[in-house]
Amino acid sequence: MNIDRVVLAERPKGEPTKANFRFEKVGAPKLHKGELLLKVKWLSLDPYMRGRMDGSKSYAAPVSIGEPMQGECIAEVIDSQNNEFKVGELVSGGFGWVSHAVSNGKQLRKIPKSNIPEQASLGVLGMPGHTAWVGLNKIAKASPGETIVVSAASGAVGSLVGQLAKKKGLKVIGVAGSEKKCTYVTEELGYDGCINHQLASSVEDFRQLITRHCPNGVDIYFENVAGITLEAVLPNMNDFGRIAVCGMISWYSGKGLQEAMIFPKFWRMVLVKRLRVNGFIIFDHKESFPEFQKEVSSLIQGGEIKYKEDIRDGLESAPESFLDLLNGGNFGKMLVRL
Amino acid sequence: MNIDRVVLAERPKGEPTKANFRFEKVGAPKLHKGELLLKVKWLSLDPYMRGRMDGSKSYAAPVSIGEPMQGECIAEVIDSQNNEFKVGELVSGGFGWVSHAVSNGKQLRKIPKSNIPEQASLGVLGMPGHTAWVGLNKIAKASPGETIVVSAASGAVGSLVGQLAKKKGLKVIGVAGSEKKCTYVTEELGYDGCINHQLASSVEDFRQLITRHCPNGVDIYFENVAGITLEAVLPNMNDFGRIAVCGMISWYSGKGLQEAMIFPKFWRMVLVKRLRVNGFIIFDHKESFPEFQKEVSSLIQGGEIKYKEDIRDGLESAPESFLDLLNGGNFGKMLVRL
Numbered sequence: 001m002n003i004d005r006v007v008l009a010e011r012p013k014g015e016p017t018k019a020n021f022r023f024e025k026v027g028a029p030k031l032h033k034g035e036l037l038l039k040v041k042w043l044s045l046d047p048y049m050r051g052r053m054d055g056s057k058s059y060a061a062p063v064s065i066g067e068p069m070q071g072e073c074i075a076e077v078i079d080s081q082n083n084e085f086k087v088g089e090l091v092s093g094g095f096g097w098v099s100h101a102v103s104n105g106k107q108l109r110k111i112p113k114s115n116i117p118e119q120a121s122l123g124v125l126g127m128p129g130h131t132a133w134v135g136l137n138k139i140a141k142a143s144p145g146e147t148i149v150v151s152a153a154s155g156a157v158g159s160l161v162g163q164l165a166k167k168k169g170l171k172v173i174g175v176a177g178s179e180k181k182c183t184y185v186t187e188e189l190g191y192d193g194c195i196n197h198q199l200a201s202s203v204e205d206f207r208q209l210i211t212r213h214c215p216n217g218v219d220i221y222f223e224n225v226a227g228i229t230l231e232a233v234l235p236n237m238n239d240f241g242r243i244a245v246c247g248m249i250s251w252y253s254g255k256g257l258q259e260a261m262i263f264p265k266f267w268r269m270v271l272v273k274r275l276r277v278n279g280f281i282i283f284d285h286k287e288s289f290p291e292f293q294k295e296v297s298s299l300i301q302g303g304e305i306k307y308k309e310d311i312r313d314g315l316e317s318a319p320e321s322f323l324d325l326l327n328g329g330n331f332g333k334m335l336v337r338l
Numbered sequence: 339m340n341i342d343r344v345v346l347a348e349r350p351k352g353e354p355t356k357a358n359f360r361f362e363k364v365g366a367p368k369l370h371k372g373e374l375l376l377k378v379k380w381l382s383l384d385p386y387m388r389g390r391m392d393g394s395k396s397y398a399a400p401v402s403i404g405e406p407m408q409g410e411c412i413a414e415v416i417d418s419q420n421n422e423f424k425v426g427e428l429v430s431g432g433f434g435w436v437s438h439a440v441s442n443g444k445q446l447r448k449i450p451k452s453n454i455p456e457q458a459s460l461g462v463l464g465m466p467g468h469t470a471w472v473g474l475n476k477i478a479k480a481s482p483g484e485t486i487v488v489s490a491a492s493g494a495v496g497s498l499v500g501q502l503a504k505k506k507g508l509k510v511i512g513v514a515g516s517e518k519k520c521t522y523v524t525e526e527l528g529y530d531g532c533i534n535h536q537l538a539s540s541v542e543d544f545r546q547l548i549t550r551h552c553p554n555g556v557d558i559y560f561e562n563v564a565g566i567t568l569e570a571v572l573p574n575m576n577d578f579g580r581i582a583v584c585g586m587i588s589w590y591s592g593k594g595l596q597e598a599m600i601f602p603k604f605w606r607m608v609l610v611k612r613l614r615v616n617g618f619i620i621f622d623h624k625e626s627f628p629e630f631q632k633e634v635s636s637l638i639q640g641g642e643i644k645y646k647e648d649i650r651d652g653l654e655s656a657p658e659s660f661l662d663l664l665n666g667g668n669f670g671k672m673l674v675r676l
Contacts, residue, residue, distance in 0.1 A: 058610050059577070059610050059612075226602065226605055230605075239397070245605070246609075247609070248602070248605055248606065248609060251606070257602045258600065260601040260602050261601055262595055262601065263598040263599055263600065263604055264564065264586070264589045264595045264598050266601055267568075267583065267586055269617075270583050270616075270617040271583050271584075271585070271586065272617070274397075274617045274618055274619055274622065275617050276615070276616045277608060277613075277614070277615040277616075278614045278615075279610070279611065279612045280612055284612065
């Protein structure tokens with residue numbers, strides 16, 4: 001049996017391309033005692049993977065050239081030399097962009113049988129959902145009556161941020177990249193409004209659109225994208241506003257960096273408006289995963305939370321799907337079904 | 339009797355000059371029932387006053403052209419139509435750059451008789467001291483064993499930040515603008531080290547100086563100055579580091595703004611290092627003043643906290659003394675004795 005995998009062929013210069021990836025087949029290693037063989041069923045594609053393609057130091061080590069891209073997966077146990085895992089069980093773990101993996105059983109999470117589709121464990125009930133929950137509750141410390149702006153509002157993280165914020169009693173305005181996404185955000189997810197950033201002709205125009213949607217100002221900005229969205233939100237922030245910095249996808253590949261506002265202008269806003277700006281990374285918050293999962297599973301089962309998936313088929317589709325994700329070409333949580 | 343006062347003659351273009359100020363004499367108004375006449379003994383000069391000279395909106399309204407400059411003072415009651423205040427009592431309040439003031443008795447704080455010199459109520463026991471205490475304890479949430487870098491380390495705020503941090507068990511490194519100030523900071527205030535920013539030949543050189551003084555990185559940066567100090571500290575920040583943004587004196591007059599790092603570079607640091615950046619203004623924290631004052635008075639009386647004053651004589655010295663303060667020409671809390 002061979003294992004298919006997608007490895008990092010070279011580091012991107014600016015925006016990634018398909019040439020940065022390479023497909024390989026490698027032989028499956030023999031199982032030792034305590035190990036299990038896993039067949040990947042679902043691969044999650046997430047914006048943070050862009051950072052792992054660069055060689056520079058970040059909060060996690062980069063992917064080495066020639067090594068498989070990292071990623072969260074759902075897999076089925078197809079062979080087991082480990083008493084704790086039986087053939088046929090489903091587990092999630094960071095197996096990477098691969099068709100099969102060998103594991104010693106550590107760092108795996110069993111997926112309980114439930115009426116919620118298994119792949120939700122990679123999205124609304126997994127890392128992106130947990131990110132939304134932590135950012136809103138622990139980082140931004142949202143309170144009823146406040147106004148929140150959520151960027152990438154129809155994405156895996158943003159779509160849950162806004163729904164949880166609505167349930168908490170906040171006014172919720174989204175920012176998304178198409179009319180179709182905005183309609184989904186307001187009509188399906190129940191946001192109070194959504195701004196299509198493609199329609200903003202300038203930062204100033206964008207700023208005014210936010211002012212119109214948020215006449216009482218913005219108390220919380222949930223930051224997934226940076227770029228002109230950030231620049232348009234900042235002047236709308238209220239005193240004592242909070243910014244939960246979760247991602248900055250529009251700056252990941254070096255576009256628009258020089259056009260950004262000058263740093264001292266931002267620094268003055270922090271002081272004058274007494275802003276609290278807080279970067280966070282979900283891997284630091286494992287202790288709250290059970291609480292998050294319990295709360296959000298029950299909301300999903302009760303039909304109170306909706307989520308959307310953008311499913312692509314076959315491991316070979318992963319690179320192109322990932323490039324789509326970076327350019328906002330997905331609509332919902334990006335998943336590859338193997 | 340006439341009242342001497344220093345009014346804002348014109349708004350500064352860039353760095354302020356003496357021509358931005360004008361001396362005036364106005365007649366003293368007659369006291370009405372409930373009012374008291376105050377003779378100012380001490381005027382405090384503080385960096386925040388620079389912001390009030392500009393016409394742009396900030397957390398407080400600007401000084402109007404032709405109106406007296408704002409400022410905290412200690413004054414003696416010399417006439418009183420108010421039963422709560424007796425002639426001869428000392429009070430503090432925001433009377434401005436004036437020789438005399440009429441008050442209705444509201445917003446005044448009586449200065450209790452003590453063995454601490456009265457003018458400490460404008461410095462270590464007043465607004466600057468309270469700023470240090472709030473920034474360290476409530477904003478940065480300093481913990482024993484952490485490393486803090488304090489800019490403007492010999493100034494009214496910085497000198498107390500570092501001493502309180504030492505008492506809490508932190509490693510404390512200062513940044514100041516001369517060898518004399520650095521010697522004072524380490525030998526008198528007990529900081530673990532102090533960097534003379536005048537000796538840094540470049541941001542990179544400055545960054546390395548900080549690395550050498552803080553081999554375990556920087557957990558807290560107490561920001562009073564911005565500019566190259568900020569740029570040199572940022573790469574030294576540890577994961578989960580906090581920045582208490584209290585002031586940015588080096589950028590107040592528009593110098594060095596364009597040379598600053600690009601904003602996206604900073605934004606990435608916030609995310610990757612999970613920084614918490616928190617602007618604060620002392621006027622929002624009145625509720626903690628009694629707790630601060632009790633704690634710090636007793637430390638001063640016990641000889642555990644030192645403070646230094648830079649005393650200038652006569653209201654006519656106020657503009658030049660203020661310009662000195664903006665350029666780091668003071669050594670200790672800047673006060674004008676009338």
